[in-house]
Amino acid sequence: MTTAPVHQIWERYVAIGDSFSEGMCDPLAAPGTAYVGSGGPLPDGVQRYAGWTDRLAVALDAAAQAQGSRTRYANLAVRGRLLADIVGPQVQAAIALEPDLVSIVGGGNDILRSAADIDALADQLETAVATLREAGADVLMATPMDPREAPVMKYTRGRAAAYAANIWTIANRHGAHVIDQWTMAALRDWRLWAPDRIHLNAEGHRRIALHALHALGHHTDQADWRTPLPDKRLPTGRDAIVGDAQWVRDHVTPWLRRRMRGESSGDRLSPKQPQLELPQRTWA
Numbered sequence: 001m002t003t004a005p006v007h008q009i010w011e012r013y014v015a016i017g018d019s020f021s022e023g024m025c026d027p028l029a030a031p032g033t034a035y036v037g038s039g040g041p042l043p044d045g046v047q048r049y050a051g052w053t054d055r056l057a058v059a060l061d062a063a064a065q066a067q068g069s070r071t072r073y074a075n076l077a078v079r080g081r082l083l084a085d086i087v088g089p090q091v092q093a094a095i096a097l098e099p100d101l102v103s104i105v106g107g108g109n110d111i112l113r114s115a116a117d118i119d120a121l122a123d124q125l126e127t128a129v130a131t132l133r134e135a136g137a138d139v140l141m142a143t144p145m146d147p148r149e150a151p152v153m154k155y156t157r158g159r160a161a162a163y164a165a166n167i168w169t170i171a172n173r174h175g176a177h178v179i180d181q182w183t184m185a186a187l188r189d190w191r192l193w194a195p196d197r198i199h200l201n202a203e204g205h206r207r208i209a210l211h212a213l214h215a216l217g218h219h220t221d222q223a224d225w226r227t228p229l230p231d232k233r234l235p236t237g238r239d240a241i242v243g244d245a246q247w248v249r250d251h252v253t254p255w256l257r258r259r260m261r262g263e264s265s266g267d268r269l270s271p272k273q274p275q276l277e278l279p280q281r282t283w284a
Contacts, residue, residue: 007218009064010101010138012072012276015053016090017105019079020142022272023051025194026205029284048272050283052200053077053103055209057279060101063218072276074099078269083107083121087128095135097276102132103140103212105179111144111159118159122166129174140212142179143167145187150197177215179208186228202283 015021026049057073064071074097076090086106094102107125110116125141132139143164147153164182171178181187184207190197192204200208210225
């Protein structure tokens with residue numbers, strides 16, 4: 001006779017970070033509607049998303065229910081946030097919710113800037129992780145993805161690699177869990193990405209959620225998060241040039257304009273789920 005494995009459970013999970021943890025661009029089951037959580041109203045033209053943290057919360061709650069408990073979930077992440085916004089206000093707001101698990105992923109928007117000080121970013125992140133651990137929470141982090149095949153983004157690879165190394169050091173010092181995106185070969189396939197090439201699509205978020213579950217010591221029968229998609233075909237020649245030009249026009253140029261105006265995609269946005277609630281399926 002075999003018994004189901006007993007996994008560690010968490011009852012109060014809080015996600016903090018930027019657009020990655022907010023869930024862009026993982027569509028809701030009912031696109032165009034307000035988020036099912038308790039987030040505030042949205043400015044015109046802005047939509048909510050599901051994301052890997054929503055998916056992870058549902059999986060953690062299922063594991064908790066199997067052991068007679070429940071997992072409640074809050075998401076304080078807001079798109080466009082720099083690491084300083086995350087390790088300051090978001091960390092303090094998370095601690096106020098008395099979590100036993102916090103996922104903290106940030107620094108990606110900082111790394112995009114050529115003047116980014118990776119050592120300073122690592123110091124900020126480590127201080128936040130230490131604060132969360134001292135508050136009694138387990139911590140889940142994520143390395144950056146390897147941008148070696150990404151146009152334009154590949155020039156940030158040195159900074160991203162240095163930051164990834166720091167994340168592993170911080171995790172070892174403080175007993176944190178890590179989603180190792182750097183070694184996920186599947187993420188180098190554009191079919192897991194939204195058209196902006198910055199955010200994952202639904203399949204990308206699904207895989208990250210499964211990887212996160214694995215990093216937390218939970219087993220899943222959906223082991224395909226490691227497996228590259230079949231028949232990978234990258235555009236070449238004229239198709240690649242045309243695709244890159246359209247990407248610059250549609251996504252890079254608007255981002256540069258916002259930066260020049262000192263604006264962020266997350267301006268005037270509040271967290272999508274600021275209070276701990278029982279998670280539910282939000283994705284399509």
